[in-house]
Amino acid sequence: LRAADPEFVRPETLDEALEELAEPGAMPLGGGTSVVMLLKNGLIEPSKLVFIGKLGELAQVGESPPGGLRLGGTVTLRELAESGTVRSTAPAVVEAASRVGNPRVRAVATLGGALAHGDPRQDLPPVLLALGATVTLTSRTGSRTVPLDGIFQGFMETDIREGEIVTHVDVPPDPNRRCIYHRFTPASDHDYPTVGVAASMSVASDGTVLAARLALGGVADRPILVSEADEVLGGRRPSDSDLKDLADIVRAAVDPIADERGSESYKRAMAATWTYRTVKSCLG
Amino acid sequence: MRVDAYAKATGAATYTADIALADMIWIGITRSTFARATILSVDTSEAAHVSGVLGFLDGSDFRGMRYGRGVRDVPVLADGEVRFIGEPIVAVVAETREAAEAAADLVEVDYENVAAVVDPSEALAGTSDPVHSAPWEYDGADPTSSQGSNLQSRVTIGDRLAAEEAIKTSLHVVTERYGTQSVHQAYLEPHACVARVDADGLAHLWTTNKSPYLLMEQVGRCLSIDPSTIVVHPVMLGGDFGGKGSPLNAALCIEVARRYERPAKLMLRYADELTAGNPRHTASIQVTLGCDGEGRLTAAILDAVLDGGAYGGFKFWPNSVSGALCQCLNSYTIPTAYLDVRAVYTNSVPRGHVRAPGMPQGAFAVESAIDELAVAAKIDPLELRLRNVLADGSSTVSAGGRLLESVSTVRTDRREADLCPSEPGSWRIGRGLAQFTLIERPVKDPTFLNMVRTTLRMREGTDGAVEVETSTPETGTGSHTVLRNLLADALELERSAIRIIPATTRDLAGGVPASASRVTTTFAKVVPEAAKAWGSRGTSREVVVDYVPAPTVGNDAHAHSWLQEAVVAVDTETGQVAVQELTSVIEVGMVVNEIAHQMQIDGASMMGLGFCLMEDLAVEDGQVGAAQLGDYKIPTALDVPRLKTVLVRTGHDDRRVVPIGESGIVPTAAAVANAVYDAVGVRIRQLPITAEKVYNALEEGAWAALATNQ
Numbered sequence: 001l002r003a004a005d006p007e008f009v010r011p012e013t014l015d016e017a018l019e020e021l022a023e024p025g026a027m028p029l030g031g032g033t034s035v036v037m038l039l040k041n042g043l044i045e046p047s048k049l050v051f052i053g054k055l056g057e058l059a060q061v062g063e064s065p066p067g068g069l070r071l072g073g074t075v076t077l078r079e080l081a082e083s084g085t086v087r088s089t090a091p092a093v094v095e096a097a098s099r100v101g102n103p104r105v106r107a108v109a110t111l112g113g114a115l116a117h118g119d120p121r122q123d124l125p126p127v128l129l130a131l132g133a134t135v136t137l138t139s140r141t142g143s144r145t146v147p148l149d150g151i152f153q154g155f156m157e158t159d160i161r162e163g164e165i166v167t168h169v170d171v172p173p174d175p176n177r178r179c180i181y182h183r184f185t186p187a188s189d190h191d192y193p194t195v196g197v198a199a200s201m202s203v204a205s206d207g208t209v210l211a212a213r214l215a216l217g218g219v220a221d222r223p224i225l226v227s228e229a230d231e232v233l234g235g236r237r238p239s240d241s242d243l244k245d246l247a248d249i250v251r252a253a254v255d256p257i258a259d260e261r262g263s264e265s266y267k268r269a270m271a272a273t274w275t276y277r278t279v280k281s282c283l284g
Numbered sequence: 285m286r287v288d289a290y291a292k293a294t295g296a297a298t299y300t301a302d303i304a305l306a307d308m309i310w311i312g313i314t315r316s317t318f319a320r321a322t323i324l325s326v327d328t329s330e331a332a333h334v335s336g337v338l339g340f341l342d343g344s345d346f347r348g349m350r351y352g353r354g355v356r357d358v359p360v361l362a363d364g365e366v367r368f369i370g371e372p373i374v375a376v377v378a379e380t381r382e383a384a385e386a387a388a389d390l391v392e393v394d395y396e397n398v399a400a401v402v403d404p405s406e407a408l409a410g411t412s413d414p415v416h417s418a419p420w421e422y423d424g425a426d427p428t429s430s431q432g433s434n435l436q437s438r439v440t441i442g443d444r445l446a447a448e449e450a451i452k453t454s455l456h457v458v459t460e461r462y463g464t465q466s467v468h469q470a471y472l473e474p475h476a477c478v479a480r481v482d483a484d485g486l487a488h489l490w491t492t493n494k495s496p497y498l499l500m501e502q503v504g505r506c507l508s509i510d511p512s513t514i515v516v517h518p519v520m521l522g523g524d525f526g527g528k529g530s531p532l533n534a535a536l537c538i539e540v541a542r543r544y545e546r547p548a549k550l551m552l553r554y555a556d557e558l559t560a561g562n563p564r565h566t567a568s569i570q571v572t573l574g575c576d577g578e579g580r581l582t583a584a585i586l587d588a589v590l591d592g593g594a595y596g597g598f599k600f601w602p603n604s605v606s607g608a609l610c611q612c613l614n615s616y617t618i619p620t621a622y623l624d625v626r627a628v629y630t631n632s633v634p635r636g637h638v639r640a641p642g643m644p645q646g647a648f649a650v651e652s653a654i655d656e657l658a659v660a661a662k663i664d665p666l667e668l669r670l671r672n673v674l675a676d677g678s679s680t681v682s683a684g685g686r687l688l689e690s691v692s693t694v695r696t697d698r699r700e701a702d703l704c705p706s707e708p709g710s711w712r713i714g715r716g717l718a719q720f721t722l723i724e725r726p727v728k729d730p731t732f733l734n735m736v737r738t739t740l741r742m743r744e745g746t747d748g749a750v751e752v753e754t755s756t757p758e759t760g761t762g763s764h765t766v767l768r769n770l771l772a773d774a775l776e777l778e779r780s781a782i783r784i785i786p787a788t789t790r791d792l793a794g795g796v797p798a799s800a801s802r803v804t805t806t807f808a809k810v811v812p813e814a815a816k817a818w819g820s821r822g823t824s825r826e827v828v829v830d831y832v833p834a835p836t837v838g839n840d841a842h843a844h845s846w847l848q849e850a851v852v853a854v855d856t857e858t859g860q861v862a863v864q865e866l867t868s869v870i871e872v873g874m875v876v877n878e879i880a881h882q883m884q885i886d887g888a889s890m891m892g893l894g895f896c897l898m899e900d901l902a903v904e905d906g907q908v909g910a911a912q913l914g915d916y917k918i919p920t921a922l923d924v925p926r927l928k929t930v931l932v933r934t935g936h937d938d939r940r941v942v943p944i945g946e947s948g949i950v951p952t953a954a955a956v957a958n959a960v961y962d963a964v965g966v967r968i969r970q971l972p973i974t975a976e977k978v979y980n981a982l983e984e985g986a987w988a989a990l991a992t993n994q
Contacts, residue, residue, distance in 0.1 A: 041912075102920075182708070186860040186975035187898035189922035194975075260900065260915070266976040273857050277708045 006039075007048040014057045014138075014167075020050045021163045022140040028052050028165045030074050031108030033101065034117045053110065058167060061085055067173030069093075073112030073166035077124075081106065090131055090171055092181040092198055096123035099183055102190065112166030115151065118158040118222070121192035125152065125223035127181050129215035130198035131171045139163040145170075152222035155257075176202040176210060180282040183217075184274050187261070193218045194261040195270045197278040199229075207237040207283075214246070214279065218261070219254040219271045226250055226275075233279070243279050247272040286880075287764040287784050288520065297520045300476040303490045305547035308478070309338060311533075311540055312384030313550070314374040314391040315560060316366035319402065319631040319906025320415075321395035323364055326374055331390035336383035338544065340391070341375040345539070351506035351531045352597025353498070354604065355424040355436070357416065358634070360506065360535050366395070367415055367594035368632050369907050370560030372533075377540055381551065400631035400906050404568065404591040407434040407628045415594060415629035423505075426602035436596040436627040437603035441610055447622035450583030454574025456661040461570040462649035463970040464953075466591070466901040467894070468563045468910075469638050470918050471760075473522025474554055475561070479537035480547040487538045490517045494528045494757050495797030496789045498735065506535045514538075516755075518786030521798075524759035525891070526637035527562055529799055530598045558916060559908045562598035562636025563901050565605050565627065566591035569649035573656075579663040581672045584613055584621040586650070590642075591635065592627040598636030600799070602627070605635075605642040612646030614721035615684055615845060616654075616672045632906045637799075639888065640946035643720065644895055644953060648971060651718035651954030655961065665717055665958065666691055674721055674843060682843035683871045684721055687932055691717065694849060694867050694930060702926070703864045709855035713864070714963025718954035719847035720947075726836035733833050736802060737794030738810050742818055743826040745783060750775065750818070753787040755795030756803060761945060762880040763803045769877055770807055774815035793830055801943030804876055808941040809833065844934065846870040846947045848889070850955040854963040859979025861960055863893060867928040870947055873940035875931070884944045886927050892952025894919045897972050 006027075011017040020026055025047030029035050032053070038044045052058065058074040061083050069089050071080070080086055081098035100106060100114070100123050114124040115135060128148050136145045137160055148169070151159050160166065179200040183193035196217035202210040214229035232238075232246045256267035291297035328340045346360040362373045374391045378384035401407045401415050414433035419425060426437040451457055477491040487509070493499045496516035504511030521528060533550050540548040552560075572585040588609055596602050606625040613621055627635075658665040666688065673685045695715075703713050727733060741753040752771060758764045764784045772779040789795075796806040814829040821827045851865040868885050875881045898917045902909040910916035934940060953971055961967050966981040 037914075184858065184860075186858060187972075188917045188919055190920040191917055260902075260909075260917070262976050266979060269979070270858060281708060 006046045008051065009048060010051045014055055017050055017052050017055060017165070018138065018140040018163070020048065021165065023048060024162070026050055030110035030113040031076065033105050033109040034113055034119070052165060053108065058112070063089065065173055067175060069171040071111055071169045071171070073168055074110045077106040077109045077111070077114070080111065090177070090179055092127045092130070092179040092200070093124070095181045096127045096198070099123055111169060115148070115166055115169070116158060116160050118152060118156040120155060120220060120222050121218045122223070123181070123183060123193065123196055123217060126196050126198040126215035126217040127179070128169060128171070129223055129225045130200040130213045131179060132200070132213055133169050133171045135169050136167050137164040138167040143167065149225050155221040174202050176204060178203055178282050180278055182274055182278045184270055192261065194267060195219050195274050197271070197274045199278045199282040201233070201282050203283065209233045209236060209238060209283070214275065216250065216254065216271055216275070219256040219267050221255070221257065224254065226253055238283060243276050246279060247276040250275040286762055287768050288758055299473060299520045299522055300478060300490050300492050301473070301551060303478045303519065303549070305478065305480055308547040308549055309540070309544055310378055310381040310384040311537065311548055311550040312376040312378065312381070312388035313372045313556070314376065314388045314393065315556070316362065316369055316371040316373055318366055318395050318397055319369050319400035320398045321366050322398060323362060323366065323373065324394040324396055327392040327394070328374065330392065331376060331387040334378070334383050334387040334390065336379035337387045338377045338379065340377070341540065342373065349506050349535070350422065350597070351502055351535055352424060352595070353502060353530055354599055354601040355422050355426065355596045356505065357419065357422040357425070358595040358597040360539070368634065370556065370633060371594065372560070375536055375540065377544060377548070401434065402630055402632060402906050404566070404589045404628045404630055407630050408432065408589060408626065410434065415631055419629060424602070434629040436592040436629055437606050438624070438626045439603050439606040439610055440624045442620070442622035444622045447583045447585045447620045450620040451572055451574045451585065454582040455577050456657060457572065457574045458653055458656045458660050459570065459572040460653060460656060460969060461568060462652055464567045464645040464648055465971050466563045466566045466635065466903060467638060467899040468558060468561060468901050468916060469523070469525035469527035470913070470916070471523025471525055471527060474552040474557045475528070475532050476549070476551040477533045477537045478547060478549045479534070479541040481538060481542040485513055487514045487542070488517060489514060489534055489538070490519050491534055492521055492528050493531070493534070494521060494524050494759050495799055496755060496757065497794060498797060499531055499534060500789060502531045503534050503538065506531065507538065516789040518755065518757065518788060521757055521759040524798060525639045526641060528759070529600065529637060529797070530562060554913055555911050558901065558910045558912070560633060562634055564638040565635040565642065565645065566903070567645035569645065571649050571653040573653050575657055575661055579661050579668050579671050581616055581618045582620070584618050586613065586623045586625070588625040588646070590625065590627040591630055591632065593630060593632045593634040595634040596627070596629070598634050600637060605637070608640070608642035609646040611643060611722055612650045612720065614723050614843065615674055615719045617674055618672070632903045633908055639891060640950050643946070643950045644892065647718060647720050647950045648953040648957065651951060652957050652969065655716070655958045656967065669717065669719065682721065682845060683932060683934055684719065684843070684845040687719065687845055687847050687869045687871060690869055690930055690932065691847070691849060694869065694928070698851070698865070703851050703853065705853050705862050705864070709860065710857045711853040711855055712963040713851065713853055714959045714961065715849060715851045716955045716958025716960070716962055717847060717849050718951035718958060719845060720950040721843050721845040724842045726839055726841065727833070728835040733835065736796045736806050737830070737832045738796045738806055739792040739794045739828065739830045740810060740814050741787070741792060741826065741828050742814060749781050749783045750777065751783045751785050753785045753791055755787045755789055755792045757798050758786070759798045761798065761803070761884070762877065763798055765880065766804050766876050767807050767811070770811040771814065774811050775818060801945045805941045805943055808876065844871045844942050846951065848951045848955040850952070850959040852956060852959040852963055854960055854978060856964060856982060859975040859977070859982060861897060861956065861973055861975065861978060863897070863925040863956060865926040865928065866893070866952070866955070867930065868948055869930045869932060870944070871934055871942065872931045872944070873934050873942040876941065881944050882929065885929055885948045888946065888948025889927060889952060890919050890924060892949040893923070893956070895949065895971065896953035896956045897974070900972050
């Protein structure tokens, strides 16, 4: 570490952690897979790192309410990937969590970190957006529960405020839910996706879509929820041309940043192609 | 088990990073932020306030001193002018690494910007100020002043007019230009160096370098000190892949250690590796091929420009990469050929050697062009190769034809059902071939022969084991294991009865450098002599074997060939290229260590796929884009396709050891490019073959088809 090393504290309880985090310049550290990189690159200069990775209160995976999920902020990606509860309720979460980084990263990286990092290329945010998740943020002065959509405000910018941590994420129950996540990594499998597409559909037994949510990662400065999905697909048995319409809407709605994973126009085209493919396999 | 396995698995192995000497000081480097500029002033006043800073060195401390492997054109610290972004300007000396690096960031350099030479063809045209005012005056320079101002080297072979004449009368002709990008060796261990200078003047080095005896010469000549007063100590190397053959910071570290009378250490960060290492030469290669109605090659013209970056001193010789590139036409009997390969100076990161320097670039161009000629002549690409393969003649020993003949068996054995990805996509399957033939010409140059001088000291250990000292570095390839296994076989001992002891350059007179696929072949020649000497040692407990190869007798050239066939799936809706299978058919001699041999084939194949599909050390206006390995993608275990290997014995000499380390990387890119064409009719001539390039080509093709239909 180049700058003066921050103080490192390891509170025993959530209350102690929130107390430490109330101090200006303090920053929570879960698995450290993002924070340490930012520190090394001199992008953050916290005065204190508050280690919350082993706080038992935040490490629970629960089915509450029945049919839904409550996921603690320090649940690791590996725990998500290996959880039978998560798999049976929302398999797309397993798909996303099991593909982030590598086994070393997944063993320590946390759900809260994946959200708080605000990196638009992360896999879990679009999946949780599609699932209609809410996030509960807690500081010394109290808790607030907000739709996940409002959290992401720009490239590595979130509405998570100083002193707050992600205590848990709730995925609402839906007995008719089908959800799927596709990540498109055309060069190396071991890379951020050029585009990641998550679809969550509530589908009646006759194939009628009761509700549809679609979210994408990697194609804007933040993960985006495509609000038109429900208008295009909801209340009907979507035809192939409905899927193409939705793909066209996505093509126009995304605002990709060109990088080594593709130009702006390529990412736009791939967002449309993978929207079509993802929705099709979700309904199929 | 490998000799180094236990030490590496337990962390006991000593790398340069692990070397911590008493009273050691650290060096941090302030680097250029301009591709080209004159240095007006250097202000260290703020940096000097960092606690623990001891002092600064700059170019004025090394006036007239340059280092290099072949040509000595690299200043230790910038000489009043910077020539690439990342060039070292100031060395900060401090008590800790943290202080040295923090202070290096605070050194203020005032520059006067000068228009940079960033385009190699413009550099050749000489339209802007030359990168170096008189590069031909550097010690070891290849070109002369009459050859133009930005030339690092030029290799020409054949008669241009005759080749052009033969092309004119050919029935089928293709002329295309192919481009390959720069790639980094991507070894895990960044460059590092520790130096200590004793009161008696002896200078000790622990450093990430694979050719210790050459390093002594290079550093000695740079600092004008007697090379024999430099001792290079053995350390493990965390990967080399061609990139660890230069002195880099060794002269600087010695000078700092001498001035401050304390051991000095410098470790690069990976950002420094990417911006200021010595990556692969970027290449632009135009190939013209002609054939007659039967598909017999009539002529070839190859015109290549290599971007050598700001300095030529990272190449073994100024023309080593250019010369190796010329080998890419070896696989064929061509009546008339002309090759012209130029390496040029530009204001960008100096290029060096990467596994099989020059060859993957040349093979991509030529083997793509062969397939394009096959299309023009309406002949199957395998058939075209079979009709023109280098004959096993009187002066060249070659098995290329037998390799090509085995391809049909490879195809018969393949299960087509295995070849379609399970992921969603509109997949089309294609296969593509590419080959390469390396010709080893007789070696008679005594300087060159002396470079591979190899000394082994053998003695009886107190526990009865045979202890063998070697100063050949272990770069991670298993060279010490090869030595142990060969000795165990020759002495008819258990492998556990041989102990390899790494030695300094002062302990032994020579040790073959770990370069140019030479370690195993050299050990295979030294070991029989060593075994003989050991057997006849009588009562003496120690034997020293000193091997210098004799000049090759006769003029026979040995060719060894290899080919690869790639099977790819291309998603026509996204352009994604998913390599499903890669088969290597390789001519081999005696295989010393089957596992290590296979690992070299598989590892090189994956490096070849990285070069082909994703690795790209993009340099824009002199600036390397990647600042960390997170930005520079190389293949991982998840990207490994089905790898198959067919070994074909040379048949000429069972005891001959044929090098393997550089083979697999060479034809891969062309094999995949040819397979992509076979799958979807899209020809990509600029590496890497990204999904987006294929997608765009498919979109243009679809548009063209639509236009034709209307």
